[in-house]
Amino acid sequence: MEQNQNNPYIKDFPILFRTVNSNRLTYLDNAATTQKPTAVxxxxxxxxxxxxxxxxxxxxxxxxxxxxxxxxxxxxxxxxxxxxxxxxxxxxxxxxxxxxxxxxxxxxxxxxxxxxxxxxxxxxxxxxxxxxxxxxxxxxxxxxxxxxxxxxxxxxxxxxxxxxxxxxxxxxxxxxxxxxxxxxxxxxxxxxxxxxxxxxxxxxxxxxxxxxxxxxxxxxxxxxxxxxxxxxxxxxxxxxxxxxxxxxxxxxxxxxxxxxxxxxxxxxxxxxxxxxxxxxxxxxxxxxxxxxxxxxNIGLEKIVAHESSLNAYLIPKLNSIKGLHILGSADFTKRAGLVSFYVDGIHSHDVASVLSTVGVAVRSGHHCAMPLHKGMSIASSTRASYHIYNTYADMDALVNGINTAIKILG
Ligand SMILES: Cc1ncc(COP(=O)(O)O)c(C=O)c1O
CATH class of the missing domain: 3.40.640.10 (Type I PLP-dependent aspartate aminotransferase-like (Major domain))
Incomplete structure (x- = not known):
């Protein structure tokens, strides 16, 4: 499937065509809630x-x-x-x-x-x-x-x-x-x-x-x-x-x-x-x-393959950012389509807030899993979660936004 803006499913979700803070919306908060297709x-x-x-x-x-x-x-x-x-x-x-x-x-x-x-x-x-x-x-x-x-x-x-x-x-x-x-x-x-x-x-x-x-x-x-x-x-x-x-x-x-x-x-x-x-x-x-x-109509196999290809594209890029730590398995073949991380010295809310200024929606905080964060000795994390309409371009927007946050706040 096309992993760029030619992804055939984007057109089914009207909200993906709005802008946020003068940028194209990059919606990576699907674990909190997904967007709704025209059919729904x-x-x-x-x-x-x-x-x-x-x-x-x-x-x-x-x-x-x-x-x-x-x-x-x-x-x-x-x-x-x-x-x-x-x-x-x-x-x-x-x-x-x-x-x-x-x-x-x-x-x-x-x-x-x-x-x-x-x-x-x-x-x-x-x-x-x-x-x-x-x-x-x-x-x-x-x-x-x-x-x-x-x-x-x-x-x-x-x-x-x-x-x-x-x-x-x-x-x-x-x-x-x-x-x-x-x-x-x-x-x-x-x-x-x-x-x-x-x-x-x-x-x-x-x-x-x-x-x-x-x-x-x-x-x-x-x-x-x-x-x-x-x-x-x-x-x-x-x-x-x-x-x-x-x-x-x-x-x-x-x-x-x-x-x-x-x-x-x-x-x-x-x-x-x-x-x-x-x-x-x-x-x-x-x-x-x-x-x-x-x-x-899409087929779950296609969704699984799509999310795993986004993991394969994104996770090495995140791993190469100095001071960024991914939570959970380093083996991206063992994960569903989401990744939580923290950046040394920068609060997760600040990362999310810089991302929002460039139109990237992610979640930050404890994600209703306080004992898990406490067990890892961190207060919070930033989470990007994807679905069928996300693209490599979305992943690039995320990575660029994190680098900007590090440049401003790090
Ligand atoms: C693993 C898990 N369980 C339960 C919930 C609660 O779902 P809801 O708020 O739709 O009841 C969530 C929502 O984020 C979740 O991620």
Missing amino acids: IAALTDFYTQHNANVHRGIHTLSEEATDMYESAREKIAQFIGAPTSSEIIFTSGSTESLNLVVAGWAANNLVSNDVVVLNSTDHHSNLVAWQMLAKTLDLKLKYLSVDANGELDLVQLKTYLNEGNVKVVSTSHISNVLGTVNNIKEICKLAHAVGAKVVVDGAQAVSHIPVNVQSLDCDFYAFSGHKMFGPMGIGVLFGKRSLLENTNPIKFGGGMISTVGLESSTWATIPERFEGGTPSVADAIGLGAAVDYIN
Whole structure:
């Protein structure tokens, strides 16, 4: 594929044609949120201009259309991640809510005092904090896996933890949002399942970057966000194995999630409605369905190859900048399409701010991974994260911008 401005996907993203501070926009903050293609924007407009109605409740034509579109988005997403049935796809507001549903809905109902949850310091706060809260309430034990200099989880230590007993859950990201490491979820599931522990996967940085098949991974829960995969903000997904979802309490109570309501107690609707109390984000779910179509039309293999060629182009250039340190694996074939780094003597916010003046959007700070940064004895880092519309020219703009920052601030 063309790695320069002839990249055929740029034209699908109207926002990429705006300027920022009189420069062409170089958007390298895709791990925070991706831009939206015209096809997704058109799906939202089509819903609101032609079909807008609430779902599951009306028998008028618009409501039936909206319900069909909403459920067909669920079906598409189930196929996209290889879920056995669409009823195992729960619409949430994003990865954070999906993980909270696992913790507050399933784990709170199934774990007891002294049970162990295995986490690791590369996890995003939305995975760590929810478990910490439950650990306080139920008196659970949290154990953390070590991470080596290449960002790889220590699976020998995982075996030790599993053999020590009482491990009920291993919860981890699929791809680290700071290090770009792709964790071996299949192996983690195999090890955890051998002692009856469940595996919860935070796939926020994986879906749309690598092929994900929840059946072949054999994970128990898988969470992800629509807005990080070309879809709208405010919509996300939790996949759960049916037997576990059957044993999960709803965490949002109200209309749409009940079967019967009495004055003293109520019974719940079947899965997935049980977990979708209130009016769902119908247009956004449909927009996410359009994002899945968009990704399928490109092909995930093409996305993987594109991101790895950007890594191969960028990482040696970054490595040659004096005083710049890349976090995670030096082997760019082992990373997903993002790179975090720090520059000696310059705060990450200052690097990002100089980059912004030349139109380059990157993220700086702790990226919701404070324990990871603390473990590496740094306060923060700057992160460039890419997707299908990024080019070698974007990488050059980044490298030139970093050199300018060093010249001004170094
Ligand atoms: C690995 C990871 N997990 C979870 C999240 C939270 O996603 P959201 O804010 O869409 O709920 C993010 C967002 O940056 C992430 O990178």
